[in-house]
Amino acid sequence: MLDDRGTRIIVCCGAGGVGKTTTAAALGVRAAERGRRVVVLTIDPARRLAQSMGIDSLDNTPRKVDGIKGSDGGELHAMMLDMKRTFDEIVEAHAEPERARAILENPFYQSLSAGFAGTQEYMAMEKLGQLRARDDWDLIVVDTPPSRSALDFLDAPKRLGSFLDGKFIKLLMAPAKVGGRAGMKFLNVGMSMMTGTLGKLLGGQFLKDVQTFVAAMDTMFGGFRTRADATYRLLQAPGTAFLVVATPERDALREAAYFVERLDSEDMPLAGLVLNRVHGSGASWLSAERARAAAENLEEGRMVDQPDGNAARGGSPATEAEPESEHEPNDLATAAAPHSVSEAAPTAAPAQETDASDVDVPHLTAGLLRLHAERMRVLAREQRTRDRFTALHPEVAVTEVAALPGDVHDLAGLRAIGDRLTAGRTPSA
16 A cells, blocks of 8 residues: 555544554655655644654644655655644635734634634644645645544534534624625614624624624635535545554454444545554463463472373363474473573673572463463453454454554654554454
8 A cells, every 4th residue: 555656645543542643653654765755644632753753843834754764755744733723824825914814813713723613623634635735745644633533524524514504604694795785784683683682692792703703704614615525525535545543452443343334434445454552472372271270280389291191281172183393392381481581581680690599490480371371361352352343344454563562652663563564464264
C-alpha cells in the first residue's frame, strides 16, 4: 500500500490507547524512506507524535522531520490540527478583508471556532481537503482522535448541513435575505417578538452577536457545505485507505468491529486491521500446564522431567505428536534456566561476579517457568479474542505487529514498528 502511488490518503482509526498515533507515524516514516513525500496529520492533541519525530511541538503548519533517510526525494512532514486556526484560515480565504475582520472579531464566532460541537471534525475535513488540493505531498496519513469520535468527521457534512438549514439560523438570516422595506417590516414586526423572547433567554448582546455573525457568514455557508461534501466523496474514492488499529483485547476489538461496520455502511475503502502489540514467545512449544507443573516439581524438590516416556512429556496428544527437536531439551529446568537467567539480568555489572553457589537455581528457574506459564495464558487469550473477530469479519485483512519491549520515542522505534507492520503475519483461522 505504501509503495502504491495511487494511494494518496491513509486514515488510521480505532479506540484510544491502541497505538494509532504510533502506527500513523511509522507508516509516514517508512513511506518517506521509500521515496514518497508524506505529511502526517494528527487530530490527537497529545505530544507523542512530535516527540517521537524529534520535533519540539506541532501546530497547524506542516513541519519537516529531520533524520529521514529518504530516497528519490522522499520527505516527511508532520502537523497537528489547530481547529480555531483552520477556521480562521477559511474565513480569511473566502471573505473580503473587511468582512473577514468583522467575523474574526465577533464574540459568537470566537466561541464557535474554539469548541462548538462538531467543529473539530468539520475542520479536520477542511484541513484534509486543503492538504489534498496542494501538490506538496503524494501521501497524507491521518491520525484520528480516540474512541468512536474518530469517525465523527464522517458526519461533519451532515451536521453542518443540519446546522445551516436549521430553523433558528434561517430565521436569523431572513431579514438580510428579504432586504429593503420588506426586510425592515419583517424585522420590526415578525422578529420583534422572537428577538424579545430570545433576548431574555440568551441575553440581548449574545443574540445581536449571533445575528451579526450569521449576516457576515451568509455568503460563506454554501462554500462550507460544498467543500465538506467534496472531502467526504474524496474519502470514498479510490486512492483512500482506512486502517483500523486495535490491540488483541476484547474492548479494543469490539471498537474495531464498530469501525469496520461503520466504514462498510458509509462505503469507505477499508484496507484492513492492524493488530498491534501482539505478544509472542520463543518457547511456545512449552505449554502453560507443563511449565507450571515443572515449577511445582522444582519447588518441591522432585524430578522435573523424565528423559523417556510420554508421561514425562505431559501426556497430551499434541505433545506426543511433536517430533523431538534440538530446541526442546528433555529437562525443562535446563531449557528454562540458562536462557531466561541471561535475559532477566542484562544490565548486571560485569565487575560484580556472583558465586554460583549463592544462586538458588531451582527457585529462580521455577519463577521463570511460572512467568512463562502466565505469558502462554496471555497468548491463548489473545488468540481467542482474535479468532472471534476474524470469525465475525472474515473479509477483513489482518496484519499483526509484535509488541516491542519498550515505548516508542524516536525514529528508530518508528522504523522498528514499520518493519513489523510490513512483515506482519495474518493470524491463522
